[in-house]
Amino acid sequence: MSPVRPRPTQAGESPTAPRTNVVVAVLALGGIVVSLMQTLVIPIVPELPELLHAPASDAAWAVTATLLAAAVATPVMGRLGDMYGKRLMLLTSMVMLVAGSVTAALSDTLAPMIVGRALQGLASGVIPLGISIMRDELPAERLGSATALMSASLGVGGALGLPAAALLADHFDWHMLFWTSAALGAVAAVLVLLFVPESSVRTGGRFDLPGAIGMATGLVCLLLAISKGADWGWGSGTTLGLFAAAVVVLIAWGLYELRAAQPLVDLRTTARRQVLVTNLASVAFGFSMFAMSLVLPQLLQLPRATGYGLGKSLLDAGLVMAPTGLVMMAMAPVSAFISRTWGPKVTLMCGAVIVAGGYGLSIVMMAAVWQLLVASCVIGAGIGFAYGAMPALIMGAVDPSETAAANSLNTLMRSIGTSTASALAGVILAHMTTAFGATRLPSENGFKTVMAVGSGAAVLALLVAVFIPRRVGAGESPVGEAQVTEIELAQPGA
Incomplete structure (x- = not known):
């Protein structure tokens, strides 16, 4: 395996070069925007059944759908980023965030809200993709602090999102939460397009579709059982069946991945x-x-x-x-x-x-x-x-x-x-x-x-x-x- 090589520092470029600072700032902003999306819905969760004209058990899927979509999308987008370009997949994630936010903002019933929240969840690969772009593009002197900042953006967005969402929910119609998310996502996508370069470090090859389906199935079963077990009952047939299915599917998936020429993981x-x-x-x-x-x-x-x-x-x-x-x-x-x-x-x-x-x-x-x-x-x-x-x-x-x-x-x-x-x-x-x-x-x-x-x-x-x-x-x-x-x-x- 070839040694890891840092991006060479260009002549005259310092660790605090403006270009480097802009790339770090834009990627960190993208991470904060995506993590904001996770907490933006918290103030209206108790009101979702009334807002969406649905039973409380069904309205909860507006939260669960995001969790499941994020679990599936994060490793898949990472692999696609290694194959076809991390910046391309980063932009794709931001577009899905905007599309999901607009869909949720236009919804007044449960089905489009679930679709919108699932699309938002598909954007969750932004932070690991951003860290990977930093490894490819930044001078070695800046890499440690930049990746630490990008990784911390998950908590930053989550912490800042709660008061911002509460303020919006108190003073505006609830749809404004999602219009705000769409606007922030659009701004982040434009900044990525303008200032973040595409990495030339790629694996190539063919995408492992059977591996992606197997992993998605296993993760959905596992996380669905964990997130809904309290509602369904931890000893219920549905919960235990999902746990059992997760074990069987993930073991089978692991065996397949070990034999695959170009595995997803x-x-x-x-x-x-x-x-x-x-x-x-x-x-x-x-x-x-x-x-x-x-x-x-x-x-x-x-x-x-x-x-x-x-x-x-x-x-x-x-x-x-x-x-x-x-x-x-x-x-x-x-x-x-x-x-x-x-x-x-x-x-x-x-x-x-x-x-x-x-x-x-x-x-x-x-x-x-x-x-x-x-x-x-x-x-x-x-x-x-x-x-x-x-x-x-x-x-x-x-x-x-x-x-x-x-x-x-x-x-x-x-x-x-x-x-x-x-x-x-x-x-x-x-x-x-x-x-x-x-x-x-x-x-x-x-x-x-x-x-x-x-x-x-x-x-x-x-x-x-x-x-x-x-x-x-x-x-x-x-x-x-x-x-x-x-x-x-x-x-x-x-």
């Missing part, structure tokens, strides 16, 4: 210890990140009469959560510095310790808004560290021609973690309740339990990260490993 590359362990840690970090997003807004909005709720509006809750995303962005250069100095393995482990500590703070500091703000910012800092290290670890173990597919698979692992967090937190909060008038609300101990589980997930990520391989220097690559050169943020010694 190169499982042999995925099985390299550095890639495999990083992906496992990503599942745990995805869980930790989403656990905070589930618990804190509820605590902030519950009535003060409960004794632990803070009685804030959705807009207030969003404003409290917003600094978390800014902290994640601020941690990007710090994460890159630690990775350059001691390696991304250390950065990932530091992130896990910080996240675990942040959840520990939230368990004992939940009596005031400022306490939750401090805890959420600490957690956000840890997530920023970890999300900055993950692309460096992945890119340090794969060939440049496989970058988009490998980063997309890593993003999918985080999504599986967030879906699992949503399901498990839902189960905990549904079973640990307290009476409040004629209703039952999640209890204080229920919230503390979810936060303890989030801390435990971060500790699990720390233990998993210990098994990331020790540093391998340039020219010392073991058989079957991608050679690491100066562009790679090397791992620290064991």
Whole structure:
């Protein structure tokens, strides 16, 4: 396998060259716009049955459709990016975001809303594609901080999206949420078209359609069972049948991929210890990140009469959560510095310790808004560290021609973690309740339990990260490993 080579710096070009800064800014904006789409619908979720003239169980598909489409699209768009051009697939993703947003904005019934939300979900490959473009196009000196910023854009958009969506929902017709998403997507697409170059690093070959169908089927079964299990019953035939189907289909898919000449996912590359362990840690970090997003807004909005709720509006809750995303962005250069100095393995482990500590703070500091703000910012800092290290670890173990597919698979692992967090937190909060008038609300101990589980997930990520391989220097690559050169943020010694 050929060594990894960074994009050469042109004569007279510095790491802070205007062109480089513009490319980074445009790609990060695209990531923020796509992650904004994920939270834009949150303020109207309780009202969707009335708005769409549909039962609550059916209206929930407006959220589930996005999750399922994103899970399928992320690895597929990554592979297509490696084959046919990452910028082309990035633009395709942005076009689907705009098309989905316009479809949802024009809808007043359930069917077009589901179609629109599914199209929005198909745009979820933007962040891994952006990271892969950065690897191909940026000078080596800028790569670490730029990929950390791009990776953090997922949290930035999510944190900023909630207050923005609440503000729009309070002052405008709900359709304006989707018109805003369409406008932002169009702006991002135009900027990509104008300022982001197309990479010449490609694998070529033929797209693995049977592999894509098999992977999509298995992932849909798995995530559908996770996301809808609480509604259908975890012991119901439908839920258990979907879990069983996911296991059978994914095993069959894996066997097929191992035999395919040009597989959708190169499982042999995925099985390299550095890639495999990083992906496992990503599942745990995805869980930790989403656990905070589930618990804190509820605590902030519950009535003060409960004794632990803070009685804030959705807009207030969003404003409290917003600094978390800014902290994640601020941690990007710090994460890159630690990775350059001691390696991304250390950065990932530091992130896990910080996240675990942040959840520990939230368990004992939940009596005031400022306490939750401090805890959420600490957690956000840890997530920023970890999300900055993950692309460096992945890119340090794969060939440049496989970058988009490998980063997309890593993003999918985080999504599986967030879906699992949503399901498990839902189960905990549904079973640990307290009476409040004629209703039952999640209890204080229920919230503390979810936060303890989030801390435990971060500790699990720390233990998993210990098994990331020790540093391998340039020219010392073991058989079957991608050679690491100066562009790679090397791992620290064991």
